[in-house]
Amino acid sequence: MSRIIMLVPLDEKVSLTTVSLSIISFLNKKFKKNFFYFPIINLCFDNTLYIIKKHFSKSIDISQGVDFLKENFESNQYFSLIDKMSKIFYDKRNLNELIFITGIRKNQHIYADKINCDIACNIGAEVIFLENLQEYSEELFKKKEEKINCFLKEKKYKNILGIIFNNINSPFIKFNNNFLDNLNILRNTKKNLFKNKFNRYIFLKNHLLNNIVFIPWNKSLIKPFSIDICRFLNAHLIKIEKIKNIFIKKIVIFDKNYLVLKKQNYSNVFILVDFSRVKELISILSKKIKKEKISGVLLTGVFLLQKNIIKLLDFLINKKIPIFFTKENTIEVLTKLQTFNFSLKKQSIFYIKKVLEYISRFFDKNDFFIIQNKKINYKINYSPKRFCYQLTDLSRKCNKRIILPESYEPRILKAASFCYASQISQCVLLGDPKIIYSIAFQNSIELNKNIEIINPEFVRNKYISRLLELRKNKGINENIAEKILKNNTFLATLILESGQVDGLVSGAVNTTADTIRPALQIIKTDQSNSLVSSIFFMLFPDKILIYGDCAINIDPNSQQLANIAIQSSNSAQTFGIEPRIAMLSYSTGYSGKGVQVEKVRHATSIVKTIKPHLIIDGPIQYDAAISKKVAQLKTPNSSILGDANILIFPDLNSGNITYKAVQRSLNLVCLGPMLQGLKKPVNDLSRGASVTDIVYTIALTSIQSNY
Missing domain, CATH: 3.40.1390.20 (HprK N-terminal domain-like)
Incomplete structure (x- = not known):
């Protein structure tokens, strides 16, 4: 899996082109990396692509970029561009060791800061900030640091490598001079205003970011020809x-x-x-x-x-x-x-190398720019967009048949139409074709004729004998079986059990009980599971959390709670997420007592015995499970250290309330509940599920059926 590094400008007059090329040149020489270079916006006055094509094209794969300037911020087109970028990087993940991105300049878009943050978080990029510094003084540095601190509180970047302060003491920063004034500055500046004896560690006593590079302005490198x-x-x-x-x-x-x-x-x-x-x-x-x-x-x-x-x-x-x-x-x-830019131009390779060598020499003194030579597990740092793209990509490869018994619901038809057009899965609709096409027409849904529709009236009688066989111990007769099979969810479950389809998704109209009951009676649990549980994938803006069990088990005992944790960890690994499990309680460690706390403590002990390799802690409170600062105060010796990604709730009451409160308050995409423990995948939808929720649940089901 390639690393994604993003250079994000925090201000104007930071020489983004020059620094970007210097980074590429430095890493190319130092580590001989296989690069993929991707500018978010490629504009005519940006010479980066030209210079790379002319002088670095042998070792660097380049892209023309995606133009965010044409789309309204937070419009459907804007989010489509974010998805497009996620797809590009996902496709490149095994082709290049390093993907290097340059962010949007502040003068290019009014929402440049927000767009840069959205992109970095959604593609899981490691971020290097680029800033200027008008004077080489501790006072001004502290002001910059306060400004950056406020910026980071608003923009929730996750993986920050450090910051580069460029153009230090540049006379161009203070004033917006015209071209002739800038020429006069260059002519009258006798030497670089840079104190060579400056002790950079003065700035690092209480610094905001661990790794800082200081690059002084150099008059000799700014020469208009x-x-x-x-x-x-x-x-x-x-x-x-x-x-x-x-x-x-x-x-x-x-x-x-x-x-x-x-x-x-x-x-x-x-x-x-x-x-x-x-x-x-x-x-x-x-x-x-x-x-x-x-x-x-x-x-x-x-x-x-x-x-x-x-x-x-x-x-x-x-x-x-x-x-x-x-x-x-x-x-x-x-x-x-007057609009002439004094940045790096399309000069000879000699001049370009001179500039890049000057900038690069400051990187050698800073370990962070060697990218720290540590293995980063991207399974832990999955971004939501990247995760969703992987879902649809894996689902395409699985190419499974997923039956949808609630085919008279417009949201289901829209999802089926989208899945067909995107080749995410083969959706099978259960219902009268005339009614289905009529509903599609009334809701302006383009339902392709190749989408399979099974008319229940034509197949229902074929499954009566099988239902009688499966439920013979319950004393049902043929008349009762006929009545049961008038329920499309029961009929769809029998079609799944027979092997004609690979998975089932329901719940947009019916209750959770109506979806799960047929699965428990007909599909049943597999040999390694004694219960069925559920998880939700909570897609936060900058991370993914798994909540379990928030839909099935009302008050699980310690053994059942341990099984839920193990099932959830297995599901996480199926989707490429390394499990870090928090067994939630109202108490952390031994700070509290009570029957519920002891239940969670015992469940944690069972998991550790059965699966000693799993990273797990409990009982632990929610804040200590997901906040590193709180974890340091409440549980400094915890194995998850405030970085849990699977949160197991002690009962259905707390779990169901929490997931709905979080989902609705933050307007999150929430995938699930995904059922665990069945022989074949059956997944329940929330009755408030959006079309997007349904599409991703279909993809989840398709992937589940492959394992």
């Missing part, structure tokens, strides 16, 4: 054999006051001149050109480049001075230049 300027302006080059790509210190406008400019020092100057004044310019330059290196000349207002103009420019061409032309006038050119 003539070719970059003209590419930005879409100006055309008058071709010469060899271009002197000299960096620009100053821009001079050659206008009416050109006589004043005779005293101008033209070293590293880029000249803007209206083509009508070319003769005057050449006249002046011919006297100074021998001792100065001009960065370039841009002819403005040129609609047609005539031969006589080129001949006039022979003097400059022979001196290997880059000459460009554009139809825009000088004012239009200056206006456009």
Whole structure:
């Protein structure tokens, strides 16, 4: 399974492109990783993709990205893009050792912070934050730290590797200068404002994040070159054999006051001149050109480049001075230049490597950027989107037949239609085809003709003898059997028992008892289980918790509670989740006494005896089970350390109330109840289940039938 690392900018003016390329270059050299690079947004002014394609394409697999700018935040299209990204990363999980993502800049989207957080949490990415630092001072650092602390309280990132402070002491941070002002800053800044003797550990006494990289601003790496300027302006080059790509210190406008400019020092100057004044310019330059290196000349207002103009420019061409032309006038050119970005441009590989080597050298001093060389178990850190995608993906591979006895319910028909279109499973509808198609038409549901429909009137009598055989000890006769089989759930359960389908999903209309009773009487438990229990997959924004048993067993004893815990751990492993079990109670450890507490304590002891390898603790309170801070206070020696992902409730009362309160209060997707312990999978739906809930329950059932 590949690791996913995401670089998230927290502010503007952080040089996201430069740092991203430096990370890729550093890791590529240091560890020779097989990369997949994925920018969330690929815009025309972002040179990252161009540079990677040109200079790093042999070792890095790249994507064009997904454009979040076109969709409304939290719209259906927005969530579809999140799903699309989850699918991309899931497909790449075994092809690349490392997936590297660059987040959205704050100036690209008003909700950039929220989108970056949504993506990171849903794909289970490890996050490196990128921030600037105007001054290299402890006071300013503390202010930044407070700002980041508030940000993290609002945005619930889970896997944070550390933070990179870039452009420290950059004069560009303080002001939103225009292009000409920035050139003046570069020209007048004598040296980098960076104290080499600065002790970085002053900042690390009570630091918010464990790993911090400090990268000072470097004047020598921010040099606008003539070719970059003209590419930005879409100006055309008058071709010469060899271009002197000299960096620009100053821009001079050659206008009416050109006589004043005779005293101008033209070293590293880029000249803007209206083509009508070319003769005057050449006249002046011919006297100074021998001792100065001009960065370039841009002819403005040129609609047609005539031969006589080129001949006039022979003097400059022979001196290997880059000459460009554009139809825009000088004012239009200056206006456009105000948005010029002083970030890394499409320079030569020599210049690019110089910049990347400078940035990368600061990574060598920080262990965190070696990605800590530790094995991270992604089974524990499954994100909800990734988990849901795996459900549908595994279900497609299983290709099982799932019968739906409540086929007159529009939500069931919508789910069946979606499953068919997405090839999640082969849904089998039980009901009169005429009624089913009529309901579908009334609710604008496109029900494909290839979806199988079983008319109960045509098959009911075939199962009477089998029902009599299975229930012979209960003294039922043929008349009673005929009445029982008029219930579609009973009939569907017998169809499942006969092997014609692989699983059953019901409960959108019927009660839990109506769904489970036929399964207990006909399917029954398998040899390794003495009871049937249930679990819910609670899909929180940044994690998945499993609740059990919240639907079946009213007041289980210690042995039954232990069985529920073991069944739940087996189910978790089926879906790729490493179990960390909390046996819940109103008391943690030995802080309280009572019959209910002792029941949980005894159940925990039974599980440890039967399955000594399982990570389990109990009795334990809910807050100590899921909060590391609370766990440190209440149970510092706990094996789950506040990181439980399976929570076993002591009775149905507490479990059912809790799952519904959490689901409705947080508006969570909640999958289940998934039944455990039956010979064949039968799963119950909540009567308030959404179409999404039903689709994922069908997928769960399909996967269950494969084990």
